[in-house]
Ligand SMILES: Cc1ncc(C[n+]2csc(CCOP(=O)(O)OP(=O)(O)O)c2C)c(N)n1
């Protein structure tokens with residue numbers, strides 16, 4: 001009996017990886033638990049263990065191969081003494097792998113049509129379907145056109161992860177008072193590798209690993225900010241910031257006011273927010289609406305690497321507490337990013353991610369990606385959607401939304417969070433207050449479903465807002 | 481579900497340590513008791529290995545935290561507990577469910593997100609429950625099980641039915657503030673709860689030394705007057721002995737008891753942990769010298785049991801696990817209408 005060794009999925013969001021090297025050769029004996037190969041993902045180098053006893057009969061994907069899709073057969077383990085000739089090449093689908101009707105289609109959240117830009121499509125497939133060929137590398141998205149970037153600026157592709165790291169490193173070089181604190185930020189290089197290299201450059205005084213004690217270290221960071229330091233307080237994910245929300249709201253947000261303007265709190269609370277992939281109800285919540293309700297906070301949620309860099313630098317320099325909401329699915333995606341010494345994007349300013357005349361789609365973070373995909377699909381049907389990327393949720397750039405709605409007369413707000421009292425609810429209220437006479441249809445919301453996030457692949461897909469939902473809502477406000 | 485109990489019995493080891501004599505910090509198990517421990521721990525080990533493989537194949541998604549190496553902790557505790565006692569833990573929970581007699585196939589089906597899973601596929605690896613088996617989860621927020629477990633104990637005392645809450649959390653979780661709020665209330669109100677710190681030396685990539693001012697977790701209750709025992713959590717007999725002492729203490733109305741079980745996780749924190757924070761030699765040494773299953777196996781062999789009998793147990797366990805994997809692979813996904821159910825009653 002031969003057993004195929006498949007390219008393993010090593011994390012919730014992994015679709016492909018590099019088969020860095022083989023540690024065993026064809027013909028070597030292996031037993032369960034032996035490390036046979038090393039695989040590199042965008043986050044880490046991982047070891048592949050043999051799960052069965054036998055002989056490594058055949059290596060199907062050579063060491064060094066890039067972009068090997070999850071579930072690709074990479075080797076064959078045969079029983080000792082068993083012959084496997086070339087004719088007997090391994091079946092492309094292993095017996096144990098999911099079959100068409102027995103297993104569901106792999107999780108694909110959110111749903112993105114084939115026409116979507118590659119980086120968005122890649123974000124959606126988790127884990128990748130069994131594939132016999134290596135996946136294409138995702139091409140970086142085109143530069144994000146923003147007024148903050150002069151025309152002749154050099155642009156280089158950069159992942160959201162790198163952009164965030166660079167923003168922190170640059171600000172730490174610039175200001176000795178800036179430090180990073182959180183769980184696994186230093187020696188482990190960040191649970192999602194966002195703080196990679198910071199410990200090496202800045203040392204343990206400025207890159208501080210904490211015990212698992214969010215309420216404690218968030219309070220500590222707020223106290224340090226009262227005293228004039230500039231903490232970047234990383235939450236492994238914002239789900240765990242709920243342990244610390246009292247300090248974010250009661251201590252950080254309100255103290256300037258309570259002290260009659262004496263004590264400000266220059267702190268950034270940052271980390272991934274919202275759904276990742278299949279991590280279920282307690283690890284998948286979007287807190288955008290929660291924090292955006294609080295006076296005294298600024299709330300930022302970038303949709304691409306370039307914005308992430310410029311906004312995080314502004315957040316670190318801001319004299320107020322800033323809640324900086326990142327998105328795990330976007331961490332590994334690339335965008336052309338300006339190589340500028342002091343690239344700052346102002347907090348509180350939206351950008352037009354795509355101009356259009358027929359309908360306004362307003363969103364932030366990963367929602368913008370859905371909106372851009374939807375806009376592309378709508379364009380094929382002759383509908384020109386304008387996509388407004390809010391970038392900052394508080395203070396919200398309401399004038400930018402209003403200006404767009406005055407032009408289009410129709411508005412759809414898109415977010416991953418729950419509908420009641422959500423960002424979309426706020427947008428709808430502001431639009432009817434300030435542009436009522438310009439509206440040709442009610443404002444519609446596309447949101448996460450009003451349920452905790454389910455784990456099952458099919459249900460998770462249904463729970464999240466999809467590109468199809470955005471398209472349907474845009475058509476509904478156009479009465480088409 | 482007629483096939484259910486057949487599968488359940490192999491692992492539910494509640495009360496299995498009854499009658500064993502306590503001597504020198506362990507319970508002297510009879511051969512039958514050793515065999516119960518062996519079967520239960522082996523089932524967890526094989527189940528977890530299979531889950532790891534199925535994760536690699538993309539059949540399981542999200543986070544998946546394996547219990548391999550720590551089997552003796554929950555099995556020893558369960559052997560001294562009654563099936564009416566409640567168990568609650570964090571996200572590294574598959575072993576606890578199996579030890580509580582939950583069906584392997586339904587646990588596995590939850591891991592694959594199928595309708596036959598304990599949470600109908602809606603909870604996943606980290607979130608499973610069984611009211612029938614008094615298993616209360618399955619919680620993803622580090623530290624949360626402590627006060628929840630105190631609440632279970634509050635209900636036990638309120639009803640006066642003599643049940644005890646066995647509440648498990650990790651060395652990392654032990655640094656959360658809510659654990660100490662829990663300790664205070666538990667002692668203040670003399671609640672019947674056994675806190676079990678599974679000290680596997682690491683919280684993700686952070687070793688106990690790097691995170692804990694007081695690394696002796698059995699002393700963490702001292703300020704609240706909660707008695708504590710630090711024990712070898714790789715020896716199922718030592719865990720059973722400490723659990724018996726703690727449960728007797730609780731049932732006598734004396735309030736909470738704290739056990740620090742010193743153990744080790746062989747695998748990464750979750751599937752995506754490259755585990756660069758410890759050496760391979762360290763892992764290898766524990767596996768070779770302290771493996772909880774090998775210890776029982778060696779004692780059984782020394783006590784004259786035949787290799788054959790152990791082989792039969794191994795084969796039976798493997799059958800259960802592969803049957804669970806088949807079920808979990810072929811069971812359909814939940815009906816789409818399930819998206820909207822169970823939000824409120
Ligand atoms: C409140 C909270 N913070 C952080 C996390 C992320 N996290 C999950 S497990 C874990 C480590 C916990 O270690 P420990 O308590 O020792 O348990 P072990 O994983 O070793 O069983 C962390 C930091 C979380 N789930 N919840």
Ligand SMILES: [Mg+2]
Pocket residue numbers: 650651652678679680681682683684
């Ligand atoms: Mg631990």
